[in-house]
Amino acid sequence: MNYIKFLILFFFASSSAFSISPDDILAAMDKNRDYNTVSYEGTMEIHIGGEVRSKTMKVIGVGTEKALVEFTNAQDKGTRYLKINKELWIYFPSEQDVVKISGHMLKEGMMGSDVSYEDALESDGLHKKYNASISGEELLDGHACYVLTLDAIVKDVPYYKRTMWVDKSLFIQWKEEMYAKSGALLKVSHVLEMQKIGSRHFPTKLEMVNMLRKDTKTVFTMADVAFDVKIDKSVFSLQSLQR
Amino acid sequence: MKANATHPFFPSLSREGTQSRRMWGEFFLIFSACICLFSFTQIAYAQPKQDPGLILSGVSRNDLVGIQSIDNSKSIGRQMDFAGSNLLTLDMRSAISSQVKIDGSVDLWLFTGAYADAIRQTDSSSILPILQTTSAVVIADIRKLYASLYLPLADISVGRQIISFGQGMVFSPIDVFSTVNILDLSLRRSGSDVARVRVPFGDLSGIDAIAKSTSQKDGAAAAIKAYSHAGCFDFSGIGIYQGAQNEAITGVTFKGDLVAGVYGELVEHWHEGGDRFFVGMLGTDYSIENQWFFTAEYMFNERAQINQIPAQLSLLETSIPLTHHHYGFVNARYKINDIMNVSASAIADITAQSGIFTAQYFYNILQNANIILYVQYYPASMNGLLPQNVGTATYGLRIEVAF
Numbered sequence: 001m002n003y004i005k006f007l008i009l010f011f012f013a014s015s016s017a018f019s020i021s022p023d024d025i026l027a028a029m030d031k032n033r034d035y036n037t038v039s040y041e042g043t044m045e046i047h048i049g050g051e052v053r054s055k056t057m058k059v060i061g062v063g064t065e066k067a068l069v070e071f072t073n074a075q076d077k078g079t080r081y082l083k084i085n086k087e088l089w090i091y092f093p094s095e096q097d098v099v100k101i102s103g104h105m106l107k108e109g110m111m112g113s114d115v116s117y118e119d120a121l122e123s124d125g126l127h128k129k130y131n132a133s134i135s136g137e138e139l140l141d142g143h144a145c146y147v148l149t150l151d152a153i154v155k156d157v158p159y160y161k162r163t164m165w166v167d168k169s170l171f172i173q174w175k176e177e178m179y180a181k182s183g184a185l186l187k188v189s190h191v192l193e194m195q196k197i198g199s200r201h202f203p204t205k206l207e208m209v210n211m212l213r214k215d216t217k218t219v220f221t222m223a224d225v226a227f228d229v230k231i232d233k234s235v236f237s238l239q240s241l242q243r
Numbered sequence: 244m245k246a247n248a249t250h251p252f253f254p255s256l257s258r259e260g261t262q263s264r265r266m267w268g269e270f271f272l273i274f275s276a277c278i279c280l281f282s283f284t285q286i287a288y289a290q291p292k293q294d295p296g297l298i299l300s301g302v303s304r305n306d307l308v309g310i311q312s313i314d315n316s317k318s319i320g321r322q323m324d325f326a327g328s329n330l331l332t333l334d335m336r337s338a339i340s341s342q343v344k345i346d347g348s349v350d351l352w353l354f355t356g357a358y359a360d361a362i363r364q365t366d367s368s369s370i371l372p373i374l375q376t377t378s379a380v381v382i383a384d385i386r387k388l389y390a391s392l393y394l395p396l397a398d399i400s401v402g403r404q405i406i407s408f409g410q411g412m413v414f415s416p417i418d419v420f421s422t423v424n425i426l427d428l429s430l431r432r433s434g435s436d437v438a439r440v441r442v443p444f445g446d447l448s449g450i451d452a453i454a455k456s457t458s459q460k461d462g463a464a465a466a467i468k469a470y471s472h473a474g475c476f477d478f479s480g481i482g483i484y485q486g487a488q489n490e491a492i493t494g495v496t497f498k499g500d501l502v503a504g505v506y507g508e509l510v511e512h513w514h515e516g517g518d519r520f521f522v523g524m525l526g527t528d529y530s531i532e533n534q535w536f537f538t539a540e541y542m543f544n545e546r547a548q549i550n551q552i553p554a555q556l557s558l559l560e561t562s563i564p565l566t567h568h569h570y571g572f573v574n575a576r577y578k579i580n581d582i583m584n585v586s587a588s589a590i591a592d593i594t595a596q597s598g599i600f601t602a603q604y605f606y607n608i609l610q611n612a613n614i615i616l617y618v619q620y621y622p623a624s625m626n627g628l629l630p631q632n633v634g635t636a637t638y639g640l641r642i643e644v645a646f
Contacts, residue, residue: 098407
């Protein structure tokens with residue numbers, strides 16, 4: 001009898017603790033990230049051993065499908081990336097040349113960073129590619145978080161498994177671990193700063209560590225973030241890339 | 244100093260250098276017409292990323308090299324010369340408004356040692372010398388200078404521009420306007436004096452039309468390229484007419500993914516009287532574990548013209564005539580980390596069993612500064628890429644600073 005009571009109590013306690021479903025969490029996260037258009041100025045600090053290299057850029061995007069990035073730091077000035085769905089083109093101003101990036105190159109770090117082209121190109125909602133489950137709750141750096149485990153249900157994913165620490169009230173993903181099919185930990189990302197922009201809570205400073213590389217990390221900062229700004233959509237074209 | 248060796252640090256001086264002065268008159272006339280046209284087309288069409296104002300930037304590229312001539316036919320067959328090459332590239336970009344932009348890039352070269360000696364021995368009529376002393380030569384090259392007008396239906400650009408129609412990294416048979424300088428460590432292209440109109444049909448498709456200014460040497464030329472994207476492939480169809488050669492060129496290019504990246508150019512040359520020949524290029528690129536990167540290209544030229552290679556190429560030549568049947572290019576790069584890599588490459592004239600072999604170490608030593616250590620070797624060949632009767636090895640240090 002006591003055993004049955006315990007089970008009933010456990011069931012209610014569990015259902016109370018996880019009264020929100022994993023899909024609800026993903027939907028709430030998507031709501032924070034959901035926008036028609038976005039523009040910001042980004043800074044990418046690439047830490048390699050004791051050395052730091054900085055890249056600055058202007059970014060505009062429409063949804064998660066189209067983005068145009070123009071680098072503004074001296075070494076890469078004028079270099080532009082055009083992302084349309086899962087494909088990427090680079091414009092090199094010194095040669096006035098547009099190069100389509102080959103698929104196998106998309107795992108390479110973008111401009112020498114720990115962020116791969118594939119990370120940048122990820123456009124579909126996570127719920128379409130992963131089966132999510134709540135594996136617990138944890139306090140992470142003072143933030144009460146759901147621990148969400150995502151297992152890939154399609155082949156075409158950069159990471160077969162992901163673990164996310166999602167803020168229980170803001171639905172910001174403070175930390176994420178990304179795993180290979182073998183179970184090896186590939187990357188860890190942390191949100192270092194978050195801002196409330198309009199009605200959204202949006203991460204504006206992130207750190208990405210590639211666990212396969214020794215002593216490197218990339219810190220990405222976004223400034224002047226504006227959502228739903230007016231953007232001429234023709235700029236997301238090969239013609240405009242060369243302007 | 245002895246300047247017997249032809250050498251890789253050929254400045255990107257266009258062979259149209261002397262024509263450039265003649266072309267300026269036409270250029271400014273057309274440019275003025277564009278400005279007038281603009282004044283009549285005050286169509287507010289937002290292009291948010293074109294910030295008005297002048298943007299100046301550039302790169303300083305300094306090479307110190309030792310050139311070793313290797314003549315195995317002599318008992319004392321080795322001689323070391325030293326040379327320096329300092330290139331200052333100044334880039335200027337001025338967005339007058341969201342519809343009008345002027346873009347320019349000027350190369351200033353300072354050659355010393357064996358390079359300066361070699362330039363003094365070349366026909367200087369095709370270059371723009373600024374200063375010549377016993378120890379140094381300073382020359383200038385306007386690599387790009389053009390004005391663009393962005394209209395709702397088309398982009399119009401007039402002036403010296405780099406026209407990159409093809410997909411090849413080293414071999415690009417369709418690129419007759421701006422050829423790749425395969426002797427340049429950075430594989431740069433030369434500019435071409437053209438008027439260009441680009442009409443988009445969609446995000447990834449459109450038409451690119453070009454008219455080349457007339458010069459006595461090159462004659463008039465015109466080209467049209469239609470490009471699009473399907474599946475995971477970019478492809479284009481191109482038609483070119485070159486007046487001087489009385490030649491029509493048709494071609495298709497493609498680039499996409501088939502496990503590895505694949506790209507190519509298939510080109511047919513048509514001459515008056517039904518004479519025609521084919522030139523094709525196929526290339527592939529692949530990477531392993533984000534550390535090893537490979538590129539390979541093969542070019543076939545149906546018409547071999549072995550005897551057309553000049554006995555001695557000018558030091559200021561920007562393109563080598565690829566007139567043999569078979570050429571190949573391979574490059575392997577190993578990324579030590581994100582600021583350091585080593586690579587080895589070969590550009591081979593397979594028919595003549597000759598080539599250019601390069602090994603280099605790259606280190607991004609500071610935020611905007613790179614150091615490159617390199618070795619280039621050219622075997623002796625009277626019939627290959629570089630007609631010369633002695634082999635040459637070059638040991639170089641390059642320091643690049645961007646600003």
